[in-house]
Amino acid sequence: MLEFEFMRHAFAGCALVSVIAGPVGWFLMLRRQAFAAHALSHIGFSGAAGAVWLGFPPLAGMIAFSLAAGLAIGSEHEADRGAPVQRDGTIGLVLAASLGLGTWFLHMANGASSLATTLLFGDVLGIGRNTLFSLLAVAIVCLSGLGVLCRPLLFSSLAPQVAQAKGVPVKIAALGFMAVCALACSACAEVAGALLAFSLMIGPPATALRLNLGPLAGVTVSTLLALFLSWGGLILSWETDAPVPLWIGLGAALLYGGAGLWVRFRNLSVRTTSSIRAQ
Amino acid sequence: MHLRTDLRLENVTLSAGSSVVLKGVSLQTSLAGITLLSGRNGTGKTTLLRALLGLDKPSHGSIFLRNAVPEDIRKDVGYMPQSIGDAALAIPAFSHVLNAVGGACWGLPFHWRARRREAERVLKLTGARVFAHRPLGALSGGERQRIGLAQALIGAPELLFLDEPLAGLDHGAQNEIISLLCELSRNLGIGVLMTSHETSSLKDVVSRTLLLEGGHLRARI
Ligand SMILES: Nc1ncnc2c1ncn2[C@@H]1O[C@H](COP(=O)(O)OP(=O)(O)OP(=O)(O)O)[C@@H](O)[C@H]1O
Ligand SMILES: [Mg+2]
Numbered sequence: 001m002l003e004f005e006f007m008r009h010a011f012a013g014c015a016l017v018s019v020i021a022g023p024v025g026w027f028l029m030l031r032r033q034a035f036a037a038h039a040l041s042h043i044g045f046s047g048a049a050g051a052v053w054l055g056f057p058p059l060a061g062m063i064a065f066s067l068a069a070g071l072a073i074g075s076e077h078e079a080d081r082g083a084p085v086q087r088d089g090t091i092g093l094v095l096a097a098s099l100g101l102g103t104w105f106l107h108m109a110n111g112a113s114s115l116a117t118t119l120l121f122g123d124v125l126g127i128g129r130n131t132l133f134s135l136l137a138v139a140i141v142c143l144s145g146l147g148v149l150c151r152p153l154l155f156s157s158l159a160p161q162v163a164q165a166k167g168v169p170v171k172i173a174a175l176g177f178m179a180v181c182a183l184a185c186s187a188c189a190e191v192a193g194a195l196l197a198f199s200l201m202i203g204p205p206a207t208a209l210r211l212n213l214g215p216l217a218g219v220t221v222s223t224l225l226a227l228f229l230s231w232g233g234l235i236l237s238w239e240t241d242a243p244v245p246l247w248i249g250l251g252a253a254l255l256y257g258g259a260g261l262w263v264r265f266r267n268l269s270v271r272t273t274s275s276i277r278a279q
Numbered sequence: 280m281h282l283r284t285d286l287r288l289e290n291v292t293l294s295a296g297s298s299v300v301l302k303g304v305s306l307q308t309s310l311a312g313i314t315l316l317s318g319r320n321g322t323g324k325t326t327l328l329r330a331l332l333g334l335d336k337p338s339h340g341s342i343f344l345r346n347a348v349p350e351d352i353r354k355d356v357g358y359m360p361q362s363i364g365d366a367a368l369a370i371p372a373f374s375h376v377l378n379a380v381g382g383a384c385w386g387l388p389f390h391w392r393a394r395r396r397e398a399e400r401v402l403k404l405t406g407a408r409v410f411a412h413r414p415l416g417a418l419s420g421g422e423r424q425r426i427g428l429a430q431a432l433i434g435a436p437e438l439l440f441l442d443e444p445l446a447g448l449d450h451g452a453q454n455e456i457i458s459l460l461c462e463l464s465r466n467l468g469i470g471v472l473m474t475s476h477e478t479s480s481l482k483d484v485v486s487r488t489l490l491l492e493g494g495h496l497r498a499r500i
Contacts, residue, residue: 028368030370043420058365059466091386111483118421147386147387148385148386149385150386150387150388151378151381151382151383151385151386151387151388152383152384152385154378154382155378155379155382155383156382157366157367158366158367158374158375158379159363159375159430160366161334161358161360162358162359162360162379162430162431163379163382163383164334165332165333165334165353165356165358165360166353166354166358166379166382166383167350167353167383168382169318170382209369209370210369212369212370214370214371214373214377215370215374215378216375218370224387
């Protein structure tokens with residue numbers, strides 16, 4: 001399998017994307033912004049379609065579009081007193097508007113249907129050397145952005161009002177994070193396609209949160225799980241000839257379900273041991 | 280103990296949305312010991328506390344805490360909001376406290392040891408160490424109050440603003456929190472300003488009461 005260059009590229013691409021999706025997704029899930037991840041990757045699809053029509057590389061269009069949308073979503077008013085904001089309305093409308101644009105871009109670009117398929121479902125086996133370098137650049141930018149933002153972001157996600165009272169620039173942290181998310185979603189879409197880009201951003205971190213892990217352990221576990229999912233998807237698709245996103249999507253849901261079962265089992269066994277001790 | 284002016288309001292008008300909380304109020308008071316901010320639901324206690332933290336701005340007049348504007352003495356004030364929120368319930372309570380230590384700084388969190396020590400210290404002060412490893416969502420209301428209190432105590436503040444720290448607690452738990460607050464103010468010299476409707480449980484321990492009513496704020500010793 002590894003004797004083919006396209007497979008080596010695919011594995012490298014998946015590794016880069018997992019390193020981005022694990023940490024960024026963990027913060028997204030912590031802040032309950034799964035819908036934003038979903039929306040941003042679809043918005044990226046419109047950007048990619050626009051770029052193809054205008055003759056730019058799709059990744060550039062993806063990044064430009066989702067960055068703009070991310071800033072639009074992030075700049076919405078914080079609810080008073082740090083309450084979780086009902087952002088869903090804004091996100092949904094930004095998504096609708098950009099998908100509308102996307103269909104028009106596809107209409108204008110020729111050979112629309114095959115292009116749409118590639119963008120929607122991704123083409124991990126077609127990752128070239130240039131794409132790999134772009135992914136590397138995106139990973140570096142995302143992770144350094146997250147590194148700079150992580151403390152105010154974590155504080156304002158865990159205790160928004162206390163963070164504000166301590167002078168944390170909650171708004172700037174939220175905006176910066178949305179920009180990082182937009183970049184991350186574009187990178188994920190490159191591998192898993194716009195339709196499933198968010199599966200890597202949501203499945204592993206949701207699993208880590210379900211296991212009640214703290215930030216450091218949570219980010220580490222979700223990165224490792226993302227790697228496991230994407231490489232596992234590659235290997236399975238090599239063996240079965242089914243598309244990679246199938247395995248990534250199914251695997252994400254299975255991981256989450258498995259984590260739930262495990263937590264239940266753990267609680268059950270704690271309860272039984274303590275009741276045996278009590279007897 | 281000498282009584283200094285901790286809180287000075289100069290002709291302050293403060294509103295939240297369409298309701299007026301303070302109408303041109305001027306007041307000077309010490310906050311030594313425990314100060315109770317009392318008033319009926321919706322009179323604006325939370326809004327006033329937020330204004331003292333510099334989070335809500337008065338439309339008129341000025342607020343001084345220890346002769347400084349609220350924004351300038353943030354690090355000396357600990358705050359526990361009315362609801363500690365339903366954010367991130369899956370994360371262990373210990374992380375909630377740990378990540379509030381130095382949480383306002385940019386960049387990666389170094390100084391692991393010092394941050395851990397500070398988190399352990401405040402958790403010990405509030406008696407929350409035994410359950411801090413559990414996820415926040417798996418804690419009872421009283422246990423969560425202690426976590427919130429621990430967060431407020433980070434960085435050894437001189438003033439503590441607590442919004443309804445006794446809400447939802449049974450009598451036993453209320454008395455535990457009250458004696459904890461007495462200890463903090465006695466041993467560490469922290470000035471506690473708290474809102475509460477439990478005036479009867481508090482009447483023996485408060486040094487003064489600020490009554491908020493119809494846009495006026497009156498101090499009673
Ligand atoms: N964001 C807001 N927009 C509009 N009005 C608000 C807002 N927040 C508070 N209010 C109003 O301001 C008034 C004061 O609210 P506040 O929460 O400060 O009262 P409170 O004294 O703390 O009440 P409680 O005892 O119930 O905690 C209330 O009448 C409330 O309806
Ligand atoms: Mg209130």
